[in-house]
Amino acid sequence: MATTESTGKRAKGKRARDTQLVDMSWDPITRIVGSLGIYTKIDFKQKEVAECHSTSSIFRGYSIFMKDKDPRDAHFITSRICGICGDNHAACSVYTQNMAFGVRTPPIGEWIMNLGETAEFMFDHNIYQENLVGVDYCEKMVRETNPGVLELAERTEAPHAGEHGYRTIADIMRALNPMEGDFYREALQQSRLTREMFCLMEGRHVHPSTLYPGGVGTHPTVQLFTDYLTRLMRYVEYMKRVVPLHDDLFDFFYEALPGYEKVGQRRILLGCWGSLNNPDHCDYTYANMSHWGRQMYVTPGVIVDGKLVTNDLVDINLGIRILLGSSYYDDWTDHEMFVTRDPLGNPVDRRHPWNQHTIPHPQKRDFDDKYSWVMSPRWFDGSDHLPLDTGGGPIARLWSTALSGLVDIGGYVQATGSSVKINLPRTATLGERTFEWKIPKWSNALERNRARSYFQAYAAAAAIHFVEKGLAEVHAGRTQTWQPFTVPDEAIGVGFHEAVRGVLSHHMVIRDGKIANYHPYPPTPWNGSVRDSYGTPGPYEDAVQNTPIFEENGPDTFKGIDIMRAVRSFDPCLPCGVHMFVGNGRTVRAQHTPTAFGGSA
Template identity: 80%
Template sequence: MTTTVRTPADLGADPEGLVDMAWDPITRIVGSLGIYTKIDFKQREVVECHSTSSIFRGYSIFMKGKDPRDAHFITSRICGICGDNHATCSCYAQNMAYGVKPPKLGEWIVNLGEAAEYMFDHNIFQENLVGVDYCEKMVSETNPGVLAQAERTEAAHADAHGYRTIADIMRALNPFTGDFYREALQVSRWTREMFCLMEGRHVHPSTLYPGGVGTVATIQLMTDYMSRLMRYVEFMKKVVPMHDDLFDFFYEAIPGYDKVGLRRTLLGCWGSFQDPEVCNFAYRDMTEWGRAMFVTPGVVVDGKLVTNDLVDINLGIRILLGSSYYDDWDDQEMFVRNDPLGNPVDRRHPWNQHTNPHPQKRDLDDKYSWVMSPRWFDGTDHLALDTGGGPLARLWSTALSALVDVGYVKATGHSVQINLPKTALKPPVSLEWRIPPQGSNTIERNRARTYFQAYAAACALHFAEQALIEIRAGRTKTWESFEVPDEGIGCGFTEAVRGVLSHHMVIRDGKIANYHPYPPTPWNANPRDSYGTPGPYEDAVQGQPIFEENDREHFKGIDIMRTVRSFDPCLPCGVHMYLGGGKTLNTVHSPTQSVGAQ
């Protein structure tokens, strides 16, 4: 599938001299994301942006009436990329609803699986999808003057990654022919194997359940995982300095490039990697075990930490509609009026949400997307939080909270330190991600993704060591039994690869009465809400300068594409399929037709 670009020749310019341009669908991602813009070529600026999605699926509808124990298997299929993140989050919500605490070894295994997923997905997206935006072929077509400067610019960390100039790095990123592009594909195989060792199958885990995992934990299992992990650690010692050189070059080569994709710093992180020494999944203790996560949850507003309390985060979630294709639920049932601590729960909270699809013709001045508009209410404003592509929010929240100081990682209050041990060919390396003075922009979202790959690898080293302690002590139980209550509620919080992920479940008569998963894409790709506030994609794109050297007749929109892809968009989680009244298809088979021929 290719992106259709509507050009000035197709559409003409409006009376104000603005040109309508659309990229629909956006390529190199899954799902039907369309970006519609108005561009002022005279001022070299994107003045307006609308983020659209044209497909509806109804997980929140057909989950009703299901056995709660099936929730993780069903919701895993929301996405064929981060399905395991959904399964994990669903199991967290079920653990809370059932009142079950998995054995420590079971939780270390889940952490090892999720760490492998972060390493796998960030690697393949960064190097084989985002990297193409910065490769020699792309830069030669959009900014030949920048490529010429790259040929003359020595790479500061050439001794660490082996590329003499910035142009050499760009050539290495060329799709299919670049040596680094091909190397990253091989690395993605190691990380997928690591995941399968822990959870049986990628991307829909077969050994992950509420109460723990079905994985048989042995020293050999951990050895197989560690042998691949250490190769990945060695790879990261090359990748981080290489990307630092590349991204720093763009700031130097194009003055003002820090404004590309820049929006107000409004970041949300729901935390990741449970500490089984603290976590019991009880709502009453959620503040404590949330802060014990190895990725600290938090809401960051204008660069400052507002809260890292998962109870506050949970209660602040609001689902707004605005420009999305749904009818409101003001007059429908409230499932949860108070949380287990007695705090009031808003009607617009996921526990109380109803999904009422209302398909209609797209109108950019009214309704134009199937993605709803999640917001976080701080008591005054409904904030359009974004995930920073996932890693930016995770590292920023963890750094400011300064709660992590274990194994190979430490949060300092202004940075995150990552210590990678000696590997086969390289000595120990210490890395440090620092809160970027540029703020939340396109380059820093991409840079954070590289550093978080190293962070996930360092965390995995710690998790493997802790798992081996349990195995060697003979504490090899990985699953705890439970009973499904007749009535109950649960919420799960974690980080999908692209950012915040929550699952909210209500159980009645032993069945699911309400279920709402909220992955990162609805938070990032949403349209203007009922207050007229643009969604994060829209906000990051509109107002950004244009540095592409092509004239408007040959404009490719590379800076717009870089900005959207910096969020790591993945639309299956945010959009849904709608069948209207439905159709019945009758298939008639000939009596002589063989089963195999059907």
């Protein structure tokens, strides 16, 4: 952390006042993957963050080197975008290819994909919640940053102690201590179970070997689904402790630190692209996308100020805009438009991903001009370019699903219009349990984290239904997992899915049987976007800017825990582009120095 004190300065857009701002940066942010940097000006007199800039020093090059590739290879290549959620990219790419190739996955293939993707949700949310973001709330961290809060936690009985087994809030915090806490260690064991579940369905983690356009290569048997189910029910039993534990922990912070709801709070601007297709409805055609999108087991939606604007995937698709502003790229105003109208005849904007051209322009970082490799995706509502965020994924998914009220997953999950009810059946030692996620007052750090626990239970409950449907197909003898297809000379496709931490779309244009344009947009560009061409900050920047400071340490020993909680609540992940662009035909050579171990330095 670099610290520089500057006297008598004011943050941009702040009211005039004499103040002393301290420049503080965290670069890279720890406990995430990638090179996210957060640069702030902190007003210690007012105890708030006055200004924030989010940066990424890595370049995403897939939109360049996907050109001229065989479209059938798209999912294999794009799964390498990320070493964490590569399967989400592979699945989304398969959905994109299905549309472009005009092929429909057989039902059992769809159930297998849904089981793989729910296993990924369970795996990733669990390890992030308990082993990464959970450290922000553990006893060691709270002792260093807010000893007064820890003292209160020692005296505070946990309301759901009978369900999760920890008598006080301080006991929960100790259980989250890294490497030592028993709940921290238990979460690692659960992560192994869920990774095994994933590999049963998609072959390997994190770059699947069994996903293809037209279906899957996994061989469906009773044994396959049973092996998955035995692990799943152990996870279901674990979730009956996880949800009440986090309810107790996050509710305590509201009580212990009045005003803590403002940490990481921003205007409610949420996006969810939907997930987990229903094979009874999903034919992957653009003409029917509005219908089959609403039949997804996670309902797509755009939420503005707490209200559902649309749950129509066609509307969502047409509203996507890629803006530049503070990003290290040249504009593509004068370049070719690949798609002027969608398959329904609707006009497509020049700044839509189908028409985007990626023109990198490396340069020195300047917070008054260009300062990051991340572009600025926005959703255009007809008048404003909205900086939607995903809230780390779960809060947007639950909010959208709740408001639409369309989901009923075999009695295991029901959307009510104002909440989502999750019913977990009897397990080895615990009876049935129902949890209800209710739409919160705020989109802030604590509610993003709370939603993550509830969505783990949601994914587990949905997976039980998917196992039942898969077994029914096997018993009926319907075991074809793949449909043949041909690659057209010209086509367009779009896939909508949810990566673990939020919205994921892949847009593809095919010409002469090859990829002419390909643009994947995972949640990181949405959440980690920078000030766009209209000067609107991205979600990380917006959530940190104006966040109050509750940490008890002064500038000399300041850890920035409230800032870190705000940023990490989004589940940041920036490996979606550790690539290098060196121009056309340029060769880079490096001299390797041998080491004592026979390798090179």
